Amino acid sequence: MKKHHYNPDDCTACTSCVIHCPVAQAVREFQGPKLAGPAGERFRLMEDDWETALEYCSNCKNCDISCPSRVPISTLTMKARAQYYKTHKQSFRDWLLSHGEQMGKMASLTPTLANLGMNNIVSKAILKNVGISDKAPLPAYASESFSKQFKKIKQQPTANKAVFYPGCFINYNQPQVGLDVVAVLQVNNFEVIVPEEAVCCGSPLVVNGYMDEAEANAHKNIAILQDYVRKGYPIITACTSCGLMLKQEYQELFASKGVEQVAGRIYDISEFLLELYDEGLLNTNFARQEGRYLYHAPCHLRVQGIGKPSLELVRMIPAIEVIDADAGCCGISGNYGFKAEKYDIAMAVGNNLFETIKASGIGSVLSECGTCRLQIAHGTGVKTEHPIAVVRSAYNQK
Numbered sequence: 001m002k003k004h005h006y007n008p009d010d011c012t013a014c015t016s017c018v019i020h021c022p023v024a025q026a027v028r029e030f031q032g033p034k035l036a037g038p039a040g041e042r043f044r045l046m047e048d049d050w051e052t053a054l055e056y057c058s059n060c061k062n063c064d065i066s067c068p069s070r071v072p073i074s075t076l077t078m079k080a081r082a083q084y085y086k087t088h089k090q091s092f093r094d095w096l097l098s099h100g101e102q103m104g105k106m107a108s109l110t111p112t113l114a115n116l117g118m119n120n121i122v123s124k125a126i127l128k129n130v131g132i133s134d135k136a137p138l139p140a141y142a143s144e145s146f147s148k149q150f151k152k153i154k155q156q157p158t159a160n161k162a163v164f165y166p167g168c169f170i171n172y173n174q175p176q177v178g179l180d181v182v183a184v185l186q187v188n189n190f191e192v193i194v195p196e197e198a199v200c201c202g203s204p205l206v207v208n209g210y211m212d213e214a215e216a217n218a219h220k221n222i223a224i225l226q227d228y229v230r231k232g233y234p235i236i237t238a239c240t241s242c243g244l245m246l247k248q249e250y251q252e253l254f255a256s257k258g259v260e261q262v263a264g265r266i267y268d269i270s271e272f273l274l275e276l277y278d279e280g281l282l283n284t285n286f287a288r289q290e291g292r293y294l295y296h297a298p299c300h301l302r303v304q305g306i307g308k309p310s311l312e313l314v315r316m317i318p319a320i321e322v323i324d325a326d327a328g329c330c331g332i333s334g335n336y337g338f339k340a341e342k343y344d345i346a347m348a349v350g351n352n353l354f355e356t357i358k359a360s361g362i363g364s365v366l367s368e369c370g371t372c373r374l375q376i377a378h379g380t381g382v383k384t385e386h387p388i389a390v391v392r393s394a395y396n397q398k
C-alpha cells in the first residue's frame with residue numbers, strides 16, 4: 001500500500017502536476033497545484049491567507065497521479081482548506097453538499113417528495129439561491145435505500161464471506177449498483193455482509209473543509225471494518241471515491257489505529273474479482289453480450305494505482321466491445337460541479353471527454369463513479385452504467 005509523508009520539500013519543481021491539473025487548464029486565476037500544494041504550503045506555514053488553490057482545487061488528484069516525487073499535493077491543499085475553515089465559517093451550501101448522508105437519510109423517509117423537492121422550478125430557484133447550480137446534474141433519491149433492500153435478499157449461505165461498504169451514493173441514490181455487487185459476489189460463492197453502523201467515508205466532508213467530522217467518521221469506520229479484517233474478510237467497495245478514502249486518504253490524513261491494516265484489505269469490486277480470476281476462482285461462465293461501450297476511468301480510480309480492473313473484467317465477457325475513452329477528468333469531482341460558481345469550470349474540464357464520447361457514436365458509457373456517470377449523462381446525453389451491471393447481466397443470461 002502506497003504510504004505518503006508530508007514534507008513539501010520533496011517537490012523538485014518539475015511542474016508535471018501543473019500540466020496535468022485540469023482545473024488550472026480551465027481557470028486562468030488558478031496557478032495550479034505546484035503553487036497550491038507544496039509551494040503554497042511553505043507560505044502557509046507563515047500566514048493563513050485565502051488563495052486560489054483553496055478556492056479552485058477540486059481534489060480530483062490528477063496532480064498526485066502525475067507527481068514523480070509522490071508528493072500528496074491535493075491532500076496538502078485539503079489540509080490547508082480545513083485549516084482555513086478553522087477560523088472562517090463554511091456557507092450553508094457547502095454544509096449541504098458535505099452532508100449527503102444526512103440528506104439521504106431524510107430523503108429516504110419520503111423519496112418522492114424529496115425528488116419533487118429537488119427537481120421543480122421553485123426548489124431549483126431555492127438551491128440556486130444558496131449557491132447550487134440550477135443546471136447541475138443533481139442525483140435523484142432512490143425509492144428504497146440499498147440497506148433496506150439488502151435486508152430482504154435471501155442469500156445463499158457460503159463459507160466465504162465478504163464485507164460490502166456501499167457508501168452514501170449507492171445507499172441513497174443508486175442502490176441497484178449495490179444489488180448488482182451482492183448478486184455477482186454470490187455467483188462467485190461469497191456471502192455478503194453489509195455493516196449497518198458504518199458511516200459516510202468522509203470524502204465530501206474533506207473537500208469542504210469539515211476535517212474534524214471526516215476524522216470522526218474515519219475512526220468509526222476503521223473500528224468497524226477492523227473487526228471484519230481480523231476475521232480475514234475482504235472489504236469491497238463499488239464507488240471509487242469511497243474506495244480511495246478507505247484505502248489511501250485515511251492514511252494520508254488521519255493517524256487512526258488499524259488504518260493500514262484495514263487499507264490493505266479494501267478492494268474495488270472489479271479489482272477483487274480479478275484477484276479471484278488470478279487465483280483461478282472467478283466464475284467466468286458469462287453469456288455473450290453483443291453491446292458496444294465506452295469506458296471512462298474515474299480520476300479517483302486512476303490515483304489508486306491498480307490499473308483499470310473493470311475494463312479487464314468486462315472484456316472477459318464474450319462478444320462485448322469496450323473502448324477506453326482515455327479522455328481525462330469529467331469535471332464533476334464529487335460535488336464540485338454542483339456549485340454554481342464551479343459549474344462552468346466543471347463542464348469545461350469535462351469537455352474533452354464529452355467530445356470524445358459524442359465523436360465515438362457509442363450510446364453507452366461504463367464508469368465506476370456515481371457522480372462521473374451523472375456528469376457524463378449530463379454532458380453528452382448517453383446512457384451510463386456501473387461496469388458491474390454488465391457483469392451481472394452476463395451471469396444472469398446463462
Ligand code: SF4
Pocket residue numbers: 020021022023024032033036056057058059060061062063064073074
Ligand atoms: S487535485 Fe485536481 S484540481 Fe486540485 S490541484 Fe490537483 S489536479 Fe488540480
Ligand code: SF4
Pocket residue numbers: 010011012013014015016017018033034038066067068069070071073
Ligand atoms: S509534480 Fe510533484 S515534484 Fe513536480 S512540481 Fe508538482 S509537486 Fe513538485
